[in-house]
Amino acid sequence: MSILLVGINHKSAPVEVRERLAFTEEACSTGLHTLVDGEIVREGLIVSTCNRVEILAETSSERLSDSIERVNEFLSRTDSVPRSFFETHLYQHTDDEAVRHIFRVASSLDSMVVGEPQVLGQVRRAYSIALEAGTAGRILNRLVHHAFRVAKRVRNETGIGANAVSISYMAVELGKKIFNSLEGHTALLIGAGEMAELSARHLINAGVSRVLLANRTEERAQRLAAELGGETVDFADLSKHLAEADIIICSTAADQYLITEQIVREALGKRRNRPSFFIDISVPRNIDPAVGKIPNVFVFDIDDLESVISSNIREREREAERAELIVESEIMQFAQTLRVLDIGPTIGALKNKLQDIAKAELTRQRNRLGPLTAAQETAVEALLVSTVNKISHPLLSHMRRSYDSSDAEAIQAWRDIFGLEE
Amino acid sequence: MRSLLLAVLAAYVVSAIHAVLAFLNKRRALQRVSEWAMATGFVLHTAALIADWAIDGHYPLFTRRETLSFLAWTLVASYGLVLYRYRARPLGVVTLPLVSLLIFLAAVIRPTTPDNAEASIRSAIWLFPVHTTLFLFAYAAFFVVFLASIMYLLQERELKLKTFSAIFYRLPSLTTVNEIATSSTAIGLTLLTVGIATGMVWASSRYGRLWHNDPKEIFAVLTWLLYLLLILYRSTSGWRGRKAAWMGVAGFALVLLTFLGARLMGGYHVFG
Numbered sequence: 299m300s301i302l303l304v305g306i307n308h309k310s311a312p313v314e315v316r317e318r319l320a321f322t323e324e325a326c327s328t329g330l331h332t333l334v335d336g337e338i339v340r341e342g343l344i345v346s347t348c349n350r351v352e353i354l355a356e357t358s359s360e361r362l363s364d365s366i367e368r369v370n371e372f373l374s375r376t377d378s379v380p381r382s383f384f385e386t387h388l389y390q391h392t393d394d395e396a397v398r399h400i401f402r403v404a405s406s407l408d409s410m411v412v413g414e415p416q417v418l419g420q421v422r423r424a425y426s427i428a429l430e431a432g433t434a435g436r437i438l439n440r441l442v443h444h445a446f447r448v449a450k451r452v453r454n455e456t457g458i459g460a461n462a463v464s465i466s467y468m469a470v471e472l473g474k475k476i477f478n479s480l481e482g483h484t485a486l487l488i489g490a491g492e493m494a495e496l497s498a499r500h501l502i503n504a505g506v507s508r509v510l511l512a513n514r515t516e517e518r519a520q521r522l523a524a525e526l527g528g529e530t531v532d533f534a535d536l537s538k539h540l541a542e543a544d545i546i547i548c549s550t551a552a553d554q555y556l557i558t559e560q561i562v563r564e565a566l567g568k569r570r571n572r573p574s575f576f577i578d579i580s581v582p583r584n585i586d587p588a589v590g591k592i593p594n595v596f597v598f599d600i601d602d603l604e605s606v607i608s609s610n611i612r613e614r615e616r617e618a619e620r621a622e623l624i625v626e627s628e629i630m631q632f633a634q635t636l637r638v639l640d641i642g643p644t645i646g647a648l649k650n651k652l653q654d655i656a657k658a659e660l661t662r663q664r665n666r667l668g669p670l671t672a673a674q675e676t677a678v679e680a681l682l683v684s685t686v687n688k689i690s691h692p693l694l695s696h697m698r699r700s701y702d703s704s705d706a707e708a709i710q711a712w713r714d715i716f717g718l719e720e
Numbered sequence: 721m722r723s724l725l726l727a728v729l730a731a732y733v734v735s736a737i738h739a740v741l742a743f744l745n746k747r748r749a750l751q752r753v754s755e756w757a758m759a760t761g762f763v764l765h766t767a768a769l770i771a772d773w774a775i776d777g778h779y780p781l782f783t784r785r786e787t788l789s790f791l792a793w794t795l796v797a798s799y800g801l802v803l804y805r806y807r808a809r810p811l812g813v814v815t816l817p818l819v820s821l822l823i824f825l826a827a828v829i830r831p832t833t834p835d836n837a838e839a840s841i842r843s844a845i846w847l848f849p850v851h852t853t854l855f856l857f858a859y860a861a862f863f864v865v866f867l868a869s870i871m872y873l874l875q876e877r878e879l880k881l882k883t884f885s886a887i888f889y890r891l892p893s894l895t896t897v898n899e900i901a902t903s904s905t906a907i908g909l910t911l912l913t914v915g916i917a918t919g920m921v922w923a924s925s926r927y928g929r930l931w932h933n934d935p936k937e938i939f940a941v942l943t944w945l946l947y948l949l950l951i952l953y954r955s956t957s958g959w960r961g962r963k964a965a966w967m968g969v970a971g972f973a974l975v976l977l978t979f980l981g982a983r984l985m986g987g988y989h990v991f992g
Contacts, residue, residue: 454746454747454748455745455747457746460746460889461889472879474893475875475879475888475889475893475894476879476893476894476895477893477894477895478892478893478894478895478896571961573894573895573961590880593961593962593963594961594962596879596880598882602882605882605883606882606883606884609883609884
């Protein structure tokens, strides 16, 4: 039994290659039926996202090279994508290496942004497609569930996904740090640039209940307001709206301070000193740095955010090292699980062994039987072998069932009964 | 009931260690162990207090040993409430070791032979135990205010400096610690008010005097004034955040003086 993983990711291949090899969900499901023939490739799973295409397959050890060939053939869509186009970008891992790779993918250690949580959901989806297609069997079930467990451990035991590593997410994280929950809070966007829009979307996802937009060109503000479900406000009335807003994101092209200490102090008086959180992503800055000195007001400009983010990235990298250790120990555990379960070959050997015993006994006692005709000779041997087979058949089929259902406890019992070694 | 108290100590120590480890490693499993150990400790502790009461025949808040143990009990109860209401686990990182220390002291202090007659007389009139109990709960509430204020100040400072240390992400949000401080101030102040009132009524019925000019009384009234000021400022919203937090810290210094006042400066109040 061998596990094989063939794939490309954002590190090994540029997007031109990845997009050619990517599978839609339907293509995954039909593709799996083509790929898994039950003989060369016995089980299969396809993970296809914008950053990676991974084919995970289970095969017998003897037919490993055939199945590598089969997977490559499959990736080339029976030659509609020339192999030379992607071959140099492919990586191939077998057994422990393949297990390590899928564990690292699920734990987001192999992601472009280490620790991002989406990839686990993508692996889950890929698994459920394979389950529906009926191509995830006893080995892949174990493997994928184990990968989920590793991902969970990594997430719980390391801080790999802890701190924000993008500006728009940083706004949410700091907002939560100040306001606890963003629900019931109001955000004000001054300037409707792309970055502001992205931040606003994150804030809305995180529960901000009201979004105000102020833009010099009314038109763009209205379009964005319609998209985000916000309301536009008059640019000239900023100081009034500052009092309503808990989170203010500034991103205009103005070349002077739009928000001065004076107007913030006034707004704060109207807010009864409830804290305000300003994010200034415009260059040159729109918020007077003096605003940051006012109590209960927190101002982050682009450099502040960048420096927090880079320290968060370093923190994630440190945590990733701890995560790799968890992955290593889980690979060993998984190998152990497989060894325990893998008595398939032993069942065959056991059957042969019982027959050999019968034949050996016949040879030993042959002299005492005197001369026999050829037909009689065969009959005696058949008698012995079929007796042995009839007696052992229910046992062996029971063993096979335990093996197929991966019932570790029963398998251990069989091992004990027949004194089988791992 | 020393053996029971040692069991309580063991439970609190286990709880404290797990709380600290959970804080450092962000492990939920450790936190659960900490909370179960604390709950177990609290149940045993309550049993120990009741047993003391039954055996010694007076309300278990009279000798120094009893006071330490009772104070620890109020601290655990308060932390339990904060945990239940706000899930503010980092509070336990300070509270639980402190509680363990108090119980340890209570367990090793040589039991002073209390003036049993006096103790019985005092606990016979219900006003007296009510007075002392309210005070201890008020102290515990102000301790919560103190911790919440410290957590506020730490985070506020880092938000202003825009550099975040490792503990920044482990603390509850500014709003949460602010709320904890506000509501604990209100609770503490209420308890203190009633505590002072019952003390006065009790003193006047026993000694015929409301006020003895004793340092503990003076500090108690100063403390009361300070927290009253704090709550007024908070509710009129002029003071939020940093200033209120500093006041919560400063207030606790007064609380300590009130608590230890009698011992350090004499006076007619008999215990801490």
